[in-house]
Amino acid sequence: MTKNHQIVLDNRPKGEATAANFKLVETDIAPLQDGQVLVRHHYLSLDPYMRGRMNDSKSYAASQPLGEVMIGGTVGEVVESRHPDYAAGDQVVGMGGWQNYSVVTATQPGVLRKVDTTHVPLSAYLGAVGMPGVTAYYGLVHIIDPKPGQTVTVTAASGAVGSAYAALAKARGCRVVGIAGGPDKCRYAVEELGFDACLDYREYNQDTYALAKALKEACPDGIDGHFENVGGWIMDAVMLRANAFSRMAVCGMIAGYDGQPLSMANPALILINRMRVEGFIVSEHMQVWPAALKELGSLVASGKLRARESVAEGLSAAPEAFLGMLKGQNFGKQLVKLV
Template identity: 70%
Template sequence: MPRNQQIVLDNRPRGAAVLGNFRLVVTDTPALAEGQVLVRHHYLSLDPYMRGRMNEGPSYAAAQALGEVMIGGTVGEVVESRNPQYAVGDKVLGMGGWQEYSVIDGKAPGALRKLGAGPFPLSYYLGAVGMPGVTAWYGLVKIIAPKAGDSVVVSAATGAVGSAFAALARARGCRVVGIAGGAEKCRYAVQELGFDACIDHQRYGNEGKALAQALGQACPQGIDGCFENVGGWILDAVMLRMNAFGRIALCGLIAGYDGAPQPLSNPALLLVKRMRIEGFIVSEHLEVWPEALKELGALAGSGRLRPRETIAQGLAAAPEAFLGLLQGRNFGKQLVQLI
């Protein structure tokens, strides 16, 4: 059995996460028991939710245990199998974590999913045609529920979720406006992802009213739906331009992952405009995944969804790439290539 490099959570962050919170270890891969498979990971997904799991305290999921392999989605290949449902060479998706290999109980429901030969790279199953894509689909379809002609806004617009959101919203005839950090990202959003407009929040220096004015110009009929990934002053600005009975799908609060408070500046708007704001965790809605993945796969296969990827090389690069993701240094979906 091969030696296995792993990255574990060594200690919990105090404020911002740092490289010292992680530790690289090398272990022996255990021999397979009956029903198990050994997976060699090709790509590891890095996602903002991982930062929240590093904290200790009540949340929607258990905290990442100290000394254990960091949680994370992976795609890879079966290299040894003692399970008749999986053959050597099968490409699979799972939660293999921050490591080169994983031993998986192939009989456990949902532990692994076989991947077909799609018209797009294997890495897409961790982004556009994976959990981030389904996240965008659920927030748009089930919470915002737009009709043709509605104006919808998404923050972190050029990331894995925002990219999928744009394609899905355009397919429904919406006006789609993004909020992203930097002129290059905004150019990419409009020219490659098909956003009708994209606002560079870096131009406004945490001034919600200035950002709200820019949103008013980009959405002259007001905002009907918002897919929120950031929170803080970004959400404040959006709320100032929301129409009556607007819907906000609350997916993430990146602005508060380091423990900073996120008070709303104008909470009365929720009442005055009769807005609906709904948080969701996509893993709690597995019933929609087949429908969502079918649409996302069709969009990616046809080229209407063209996500960009930032790929770090080698497991040792994962912590630095993850911290860069939290600081917005990535462009599109952040991955680590392991093979």
């Protein structure tokens, strides 16, 4: 019987999350039943939304149960199958969680999907050609809906969502301006991801008006569309430069994940600028995934989207890598390599 190692949520954070909230356990893998597939995970995805799930509070999804494997996207290889559509050796993407193996009941729709790694690396199906890429696609295409020549912005510009957003927006003829933390990330955004400009928010010491002034220089025609991952004072600065009838897609509020209040300095700008501000959860829009994945796969295969990855080694490294990502210590998509 194969042994499995898992990381479970042992207790809930009180304020900032710590490694002590997690626990590494060993379990046995039971024999497969009809319709089940055993997957060995090669990579585990770490994403900001997981921090919100750790809290026992009202949200768009149920809280992560205590004592159960932490939620998370995975890619890997089928090692055993009792389902006719899957065979040993198939490469797949799913939501296997923070563990080395998962037993998937493949008769349930949408829980497992085979992927082609001929032109797209397996790990990319957790980033640019996965949930983060589709998140960028939905926010840009279906909420912001930019026209050629318009200016769009995004926070966390060098991350998995931001990098896909830039490629998608440039393909639509937009001027794309990012906001990221640190000169290396901003340099990467401009030189490798194709951003027209990128501002290092750390230079402005949480001075909303100083950042807004810099945005005025980077966006001389104002901001027509914005993709928000962070919230707080940075979002306030963007709103000061937003044009009339601008659109904002709100995907994350990472500045408030540890329980800090997230005030909005100038909510009247929503009215004054007749802004459309819309929050969304990408898993609620599965109808767009096929078109999004097709375009994102083409961008990666053609080299127009060269998203960087930060890779931690081994399952036991997942908690510290996750906590580091929440503090912006990662560079690009944060992964854990398991094989």
